[in-house]
Each structure stands twice: as structure tokens, then as C-alpha cells.
Amino acid sequence: MTALRRRRVLQSALAAAVLGASGLAGAAAVAGATRGGYFRAALGGARGTDSWDARTHAGLFMSAAAQGAVFDTLTEVAAGGALRGELATGWSASPDARVWTFDLRPGVRFHNGKAFGAEDVLASLALHRDAASPARPIVAEIEEMRATAPHQVQFTLATGNADFPYLLADYHLLIYPAGQIAEAMARGIGTGLYRVERFEPGRRFIGHRVAEHYKDGRAGWFDGVDFLAMNDPRDRLEAMRSGRVDAIDRLPAAEAAALQAEPRFTVQSLAGNQHYGFALRTDLAPFADPHLRQALKAAVDREAMVAEVLHGHGSIGQDSPIGPANPYFAALEPQGFDPDRARWHLAQAGHERIALPMLVSEAAFDGAGRAAELYRESAAQAGIALELRRLPPETHWPRDSAGFRAGGWSGRATEDWAFSTVLTEAAPWNATRGGSGRFGTLLREARAEFDSTRRAELYAEMQRISRDEGGLILPMYANHLQAHSARIATPKRVGAMRAMDDSRMAERWWMA
Template identity: 60%
Template sequence: MSGFKRRRLIQTAFAAAVLGASGLAAAPARMGGTLKAGLTGASAADRWDSRTHMGNFIGAAAIAVFDTLTEIAADGSLRGELATAWTASPDARIWDVTLRDGVRFHDGGAFGARDVLASLALHRDDASGARPLVDTIASAERLTDHRIRFTLASGNADFPWLLADPALLIYPADRIPEAMARGIGTGLYRVDSFEPGRRFVGRRVETHYKDGQAGWFERVEFLAMSDGAARVSALRSGQVDAIDRVAPARAARLQDAPGLRLQRVAGNQYYGFAMQTGAAPFDVLHIRQALKHAIDRQGILDKVLLGHGRIGADSPIGPLNSYDAGLAAPAYDPDRAAHHLRKAGLSGLTVALGVSDMAFDGAPEAAALFADSARPAGIDIVATHDSSGDYWRETWRQAPFRATAWSGRVTEDWMFSTALQHGAPWNDTQWGMAQSPRFQMLLAEARSELDSARRAGIYAEMQHILRDEGGLLIPVFADHLSAVSDRIATPGTLGTARALDNARLAERWWRA
């Protein structure tokens, strides 16, 4: 369903889609066999507590073991997972959600409304990246064991989409600590073994509500592989069947390798640099504007991504969002950058930029190109290379200027609320009321605006504000590059929201 049709459904019908068991295709192949994948982003701090999840390794493992209320299909439409239907009041402020009946957790306990309420309440925690999404819920009432009424602080036509956030996993309400320790969910795979930061093994549950529609492997095994060359070697040797984050320099060689195929999926993933707008010198607008005109975006696209992406314009709303304003990127113009420095009262500027390949493939090279392009403007960018093996937990957001990368989000409110709302835990630019009260006001206004044309206008203004004033430098949107052995079959359409078919490879793929 296109973005326009999706919003038209919400605006005109306000009748939630009853989407069947999962909306997946009929069985494409026999069940059986093992899927082995080499994945990035693993950490010794990984747990089944979704408030802490970062990286593809724990993200893919968690979505195999647990379920969310809704899910993003490969074609970008919304499906029910543990929810089967949702209806809204005319102002989209009150949502009645119907839950799936007959579902059981891996330890045999029955799933119901109390589990949903307790699981969502976890994300009131200040440390959870999903806190801004849950904070929009003013109250949640259990109507029956399988019906919940959510009353929002204000109307939100995107609310069912937010329930697909991969952090909003559902745990059994009366034993959440045990479920987080052992991995007790309602997903297609129960935990067989889990070594944080190293290895996950899951085994297919005997019966599941997605039987005949998903979950074809008898066993899935995810291995932590942070080194790009090691991942490619493991795939070539047959040690694993699939890998994520193929570096662009290796993509062409894998594309032509016998028995392997490259997956190139264009989505809203972006690579860039985050300036903390609450910290000097990035609290000065002219400094931020100088840096926006000092970066050669085309050079990064050509030399770092090798063409596997598109130019970015410092707004995280990407080409697959419904309300992408199609901004023109700030031009690379050293003279204009120098002009902004003079407006800031400076004749030159030296800034430290923290980078790591853990942030995104080619981050050090992108920083070097940035330094080269900024030098003619009188800006000296000193790249500091972070050797931490856990960049996102230990380093990201810990310094005023850092490499950053996001997979993006399907809806504008989802993206803005998670990354740019005042006080959001994952707001890596410290963008808030002090920087742009107008932006924060528009965020609340757009959330409750149900007229599509008006909403488009609000989101367009917000994107212009970010391009012209914000702390995000987004030179490129980067394609998801993964690779898979011919031993594995995949659907014709792969999800674009996250790498590896929206991280649902264990669920959607099968043995060839």
C-alpha cells in the first residue's frame, strides 16, 4: 500500500485493517534446515531487554524470539502481528486495539492485554530510545483480555505504525525479569542458547500462529562478526549463509561471485555527522551553516559509497517517506562557508570529529574527505578514530561532534519523535526548544493533523528548518548492502526499513 493510500485509509475510514494472521504469502517452500548469519553490532552488553537494543545482531535475534503488536511488511504496508485490528476515533486520539487470541509465550503462559500494558510501560524509562513514542499515550485501559483502549495526549494518525517499533517487544507481564533473562517471547523461535556479543541459536517452536506463512527454518544461528573482511570470508567459505553491512568496495566482487548474490536495497538509511547544538561551538548557528557548506556530498557518495546511495540534505526524512520534501542539499561552497565563519566572528575554525567504522562503513574515509573539502574555507577538521568495540553504547553522543548513522523510520512522526524531539534519549544533536521552538511546536501539530495536504506542508517546513539550521550533517542516504548464499531463498521483495529484510530474515527466508 502506498503512503498516500495508507493515509487516505486512516483519514476517510478510521476503520483499522483486519489483516489476517500476518498477511504473508502462502508457503513458498518446505520447512527445515538451518540459517546461519554473520551479523554486526554485537556487544557483550546485549540482553533481551529491548530498552537497550542497538545493532543488527541483537535486533535480528530479538525479532526472531519476540513479537511486536504490528509489523512493517516488505512492501512498506502495515500488518498486524500480536494485534489483529485497530479502530480510531475521528480525531485519531482514541485507539481500540484487538489482540490475537490463542497466543502463548514460549514457557506456555497465555498472552493477553496485561502483557501489552506492562511491556509498553517499560519504555517510560529515560534510557529507552522508544520513550518518546510511549510518552504520547496518556492512558491505556484493558477492556477485555484481548482488547485495549489507548487514549493519546493528542491525535496521531500514525499510532499503529509506532507499535511496530522494534523496541516495543511484548513480554509476559508477571515475569518480565525472567523473560529478559531467558528470552521468553511469543516469536517463531525459542532461545536454544545465547552468548551476549558472540552467538545466538534459536529453534522453531512446534506450533505458532504464523504456521504456513513464515518461519521456515528449523534452526537459526547468528554469529557476531564485526570485521567486514571476516564476514565476507565466512560467507565465501560457507561458514555462514548471509551477512550484513557489505562495504561498498567489496560489493562488486560479491555481486560477481559464484554461488552468492548481493542484496542492494534502497531505504531511508543515512550516514553522517551529528553536531550537538547545545555544545560549543555548534551552539552557534553560523558555525553549523559553515560546516553544511564545507562538506562535499557528491565526493562522499562517489568515493565512500561508490554510488550505492543518494545525496542527503541534512534532514532524516528519506526518499521512501510519504512526506519527503525533496530538499535541495546545501551546496558545497567554501567561500560561503568562510562567509558564515566571519558572521560568527571567526577567521578560522578547528574542530575534532570522532569517527569509527563501527558507526558506518567508510566513516574514517568520509571524515578525511570532509577535512579536505573544509580546508579551503579555513576549517580544520581533526578526525579522532575511536577504537571502542561498542561505539553506540560507549562513544556515540559522548562528544560534541561524532559520526552517526540511522536506518530511518517509515513515518515522519516516528523519525522526528525518536531522533529530534526535545529531550528524546536518542537525540544525538541535542536539538530542542532552545534551538528551534518552532520545530518542536510543528512536531506536535503535525502529529494530530489529519488533512494530508496540511500535514505535508508542516513536514516540509520542518525539513527546511533542519536543513538550514539543524545539527545533523547528512551528506548521503546509503543503500543497505547485504549478501546471501544461493543456499538461501528470499522473497522477491525485501523490506527497506532495516537491513536483511527488516531484520526478519529468520522469519521470511527459507532453504533453497
């Protein structure tokens, strides 16, 4: 399916949801999949403070262990981008998409034996009213949520939102047992396919397949899974080459061709919405000056970064968190490398030359160090001296402490989901502190807009604002580059919303 056709299909799916379409009850059986075996993976994004509290989840290690194995959410984005039910079996909306009713799956039990029901949904989502939760922008839009039956919940939103069922697939919105949430966070008690056998924060997760599950016959093929936390991509690659693990995420782009040439490995290079680049705090001097931001945008050689950092596994970015796989991607003309224009904007900001510190770490994205070096070389031609301050990859990556830093993000399946997560004033992951003024007005209008043509116009304007005025400098859309051994088989379609089949490889893959 072409990117354009996929976007049109997703636009139709979103419109259908607003008109009251039901969610799919589940996925079909997977051809060729068989039960058995133990799956071992080396994953990045781990921290020593990792826990089963979804409000703290940020990296792949915990999202793969939590949403991908131990817990469930109400909805799930399938590998092709369509939405289907997980703990929800169906949903419908009022004509204005402001009141949503979700039917819940009966007969489900948590790993401690407690029956799942509506009260568990209400208690779990209420956790994210916490200001520090990355999912707070989603839950903050819910004016009221109530149980209308033991297995039915109803949400009343502040304004209509055509994407609301998609938002409930966010990997932070895990469902815990009501009245036992503290215990569930301490021990890892969910409704997922795998029960926690061992958990060492920031180091290791081992899960064993539950005996019976509502996904039997269509997911959860391994008898057990073993995730090793390895933040250094070189360590992950060595672990797979040595046979210690079966799969790795974030394969270094420079190693992809050589690994693909080895018959015992398969390399997956999957285009989604992932983007790499840099973030400026627009509320701090000197980055509060729009001319300085424009100077920095014009001073980056995007083509060089795609070639030297991604080795062709990606494309040129356009300074917006909306990517080519989003249904309303605008395909705007990216900012080009123009030292003269950068110098002009620098002068308008009151500087002939300027030195700026930049925080850099491979924890931001693989190749961040080389990308920063290329940026330093091109920016020097415009009178901008970038002073690189490097952190080791195992260091906890500070999201808020630096005015100018490297960063990468997987994006989200819909525009509202993406913008709400990283470009609203209240979003904890808003690294630029942008999203106010007209941008916020457009976001609210687009949420409640049912006409796909008008919605496309609104989202296109927001992408232009991000490109021309915002604090994101995103030179690259980066493919998800990952690999597995010949011991592992995967479906023909592998999810690319996030790495490793949307973090769900434990339930979607099987032994070859």
C-alpha cells in the same frame, strides 16, 4: 512501484487508519517457501552488554534476534511498507485519532507456556516510561492505557496521532509476559517463531523453531537460526566467502561488484531511509552557533562521498532524518559544496579559521573513516581543520559524549516515528539536542492533522528546519547493502526500513 506512488499509497494507508480501518490479521502464504534447514548469519551492531531487555537494543544483532526471531510486537511493517497486525489482529480510532482500540490475537502462548493477553501488553509498554528507553517518546504520548477485555486494549493519547499503529511496530516495544518480565529478559521468553537455545551477549544467538505458531504457513521457514556477532565488515565478508555463514549485513560498498560477479552469492542493494553523516551537539560550544553549523554544512562535498564511500549505492542526502521512502519526503534541494559560503558563515561565527575534533569509527557506518577524510579535505578549503579521532569498530559507540561525531541511522517508516526518535527534546537518541521551539510545535500539529496536503506542508517545513538550522549533516542516503549465499531464497520484495529485511530475515527467508 515508484517512490512517488509508494508515498501516495502510504499516505492513503495512514488516512485510512485514522478513519478507523482494521489492521490486517496477517500476511498471505509465500509462494515457493519451504520448511527446513538452518540459517547462519554474521551480523554487526553487537555489544558485550547485549541482553533481552529491549530498552537496550540499538544494533542489528539484537534487533534480528529479538524482534526478528524470539519476540513479537503488536504491529509489523511489511516489506512493502504497509502495516499489518502481529500480536494485534485489528485496531480502530476515535474520529480525532486520540483514542485507539486494539484487538489482540487469541490462543497465543509465550515460550514458557503462559497465555498471552491484554495485561502483557500493558506491562510491556509501561517499561518504556523509563527515561533511558529509546521508545520513551512513543510511550510518553500515552496518557492512559487499559485492558477493556482479556484480548483488547485501549490507548488514550495526549493528542491525536494518525501514525500511532505504526509506532507500535518499533523493535523496542517487544511484548513480555506480565509478572515474569525479569525472567523473560534473563532467558529470552517471547511469543516469536524461535525459542532461545543459546545466547552469548555480543557473540552468538542460536534459536530453534517452535513446534506450532500462529504464523505457520506464512513465516518461520527455518528449523533453526544461528547469528554470529561480527562488528568488522571484513570479518563478515570473509565468513561468508569461506562458507561459515549464509548471509551478512552491511557489505562494504567497495566489495559489492566483485561479490555480485560470483554465481554463489547474491548482493542486495536496497534503497530505504538509511542515511550516513555527522552529528553536532547544538547545545555545546562552538556548535551552538548557527553560523558555524551552516559553515560545516557548506564545507562538505556530498557528491564525492556518494561516489567514493557508497560507490553509487545511494544518493545525496539533505540533512534530515526523513528519507526517500517516507510518505511525506519533501525532496528539498540539498546543501551544495561551497567553500566561499562556508568561509562567510565561519566569519559570522567570529572565526577566520577553526580546528574541530571529530569522533570517527566504522561502528557508525561502513566507510565512516573515508567519509571523514573526504570531509577533512573539503573543509580545509574553507579554513576548517577537522581533527579525526578514531575508535575501533568493536568499541561501544558513544552516542552522547562527543560534540561532533560520525553517525548513521536506518530511519523509520513514518515521519512522526523518525522525528520522535531522534529530534525531540526528550528522545534518548537525539544526538544533536535539537527539536525544540517551532520544530516541536510543528511536530505536535502534524501528529493530529488528518488532511494529507496540510500534513505534507508541515513535514516539509520541519525537513527545511533540519536542513537549514539543525545539527545533522547527512551527505548520503545509503542503500542497505547486504548479501546471501545461493543456499538462501528470499521473497521478491525485501524490506528496506532496516537492514536484512527489516531485521526479520529469520522469519521471512528460507533455504533454496
